[in-house]
Amino acid sequence: MISPIRESAVIEMSGATFVIKSMNADLQDIVLRGKGGVERTVDYSQFYNGLAAGTIRIPGHSPQRTQKSWRPREYAEAVFRSDLVKLFESDRYYKAGIEEQKTLSETLARQHGKKVPSAKTIKSYQRKYARGGFDSLLPDFSSRGGAGWANKLEQKLLAKEMILQIYATDDKINITSITLLINDKLRDHLDVNGKPQRISSKTVSRIIHELPRELVLCGRVDAKTYRLASRQAVNAFNVEYAFQLMQVDAKTIDQYVIDEFGNRYTQITLYSMVCSRTGYPVGIFVTPGAPSEYTLLKLFEFFFSPKDDDFKARFGIDSQWPAPCGIAQVLLDNASENAGGVALEIVRDLGIEIHYARANRGDDKPFVESLFKTLEQRLFKRMPGAKKSSEPLAGVS
Structure with missing residues (x-):
């Protein structure tokens, strides 16, 4: 699009x-x-x-439902293809000689770290771009492949066995070491060309992260170290620019509160939206009672509302709040209010792709959880009406 x-x-x-x-x-x-x-x-x-x-x-424009997502490598390839199309359709390239045309295309390819495709391939890019624009140039690398894993079945089984026997029981063995041990065992196994079979450290790492967590927690690493490695392993978004991925979560504020109408509450809920690229909170909404589908929609309404002088006057702020813009992806937890049909339909109709964090894994949303912890320690506990029910009583261990 x-x-x-x-x-x-x-x-x-x-x-x-x-x-x-x-x-x-x-x-x-x-x-x-x-x-x-x-x-x-x-x-x-x-x-x-x-x-x-x-x-x-914008006359004739309305938000379109999200259709396709891409990985950073796929996006980089699409940018290269679109730059090729623009170069081949430019006046400078059209008026240049054959040698200069070759130099221009090779220079562009070097800038992107790629090779110049054939003329037939570039013509196919031009046809795709004319029909569907930039999105039509996005490759789908995830659907590619073939019999690679099928041919590595024997190596994979041996690697899994040695990981369970050695890597999962000895914290002095790292991924490089276990990869060397596995390849040493594979010396007697020859491929179709008569060469010893091998397995890469990346493949070994993928096998390790596919194993159940309990298999490595016992003898290999402590829980804190494992959670750190796991957090790094599941960070598959590779956020490259602001507003690409927004982390959304809710927190119960343990306070006695009276609103402007005199209504009393013993619990309120804070919703927050934090940018994964910058770690900056761009959406905040506070509501009495428990989290709900309605309050999730109010958070998005807050984000997409104009941040003009009326906004500043309404909330009594002087600083410049980030202006509303398009969101590519949003990361939610597995709470029931985040699975409501109405909320999800509205979010998808805005062109936003929805992802979910793993159950009971706050480290999948580190920025929003860090914001909640900072507010809890430095603000909520010091505010009038704070119940401090999470703190132990004096003299009680």
């Missing part, structure tokens, strides 16, 4: 029609050109706040 916010796109603002002339990411400015050549410069935050408030509209 081609982004509607791009150069040459048409927008409507204050009843007038403008065309986006340029978008300067370094200066955070968007230059608009109107009828008669009139130009107007708008700040990024002002532009996105206007979109959220409805004062800026």
Whole structure:
């Protein structure tokens, strides 16, 4: 899907029609050109706040349901393909000679760390890009493969056996060491070319992380070290840019509270949305009672609302709050309120891909959990009305 916010796109603002002339990411400015050549410069935050408030509209555009997700390696390949298409369709390339064309394509390939594909392949990229834009150039590496694992079945069985016998019982053996031991055992096993079979350390690491947790906790490492390794192993998102992955969670605030209408509560709930790239909280919503599907939607409503002067006046803040923008993915826990049909349908209709953390594993959402801990220790326990029910009583061990 081609982004509607791009150069040459048409927008409507204050009843007038403008065309986006340029978008300067370094200066955070968007230059608009109107009828008669009139130009107007708008700040990024002002532009996105206007979109959220409805004062800026994109004619004929509505959010589309998310269709496809990609890994960073697939995205990098799509960027290379789109750059190739733009190069081959540029005037500079068209007017250049054969040798200069070859130099231009090789220079672009070196910048991306890749080889120049054949002319037939590049023509297929051009056809795909003309039909479906950038998304059509995204490869699906996860569906590729073949008989690789089937051919490694013997190595995998031997590796699993040696991991259970040696690696899981001796904390002095690391992945490199166990890989060397496995390959030493595989010397007598020859492949179709008569060479000794081998297995990579990456494959050994994957086998280890597929094993049940209890098999390694007993004799190999302590629980803290294992949780650290496990957290690193399951971090499969590889977040590259801000707002790509948002961590969302709820926390019960143990306090006596009276609202502006005089209603009394013995418990309130804090919802928070934290960016996984920056660790910055971009959405906060507090509600009386327990977490619910409704409060999850209110958190998204808070994030997508314009962060203008009215917002600052409403909450009494002076600093600049991050302006609303598109979210690629959201990471939720396995609570029942996060599985409600209405909430999930609305989130998906906004084009957001939903992921879930593992059960009872707060380390899958480290940034939002760290925020909750900081607020608990430095704010909630020191506020009036704090019950401090989690602290032990004096004289009681």
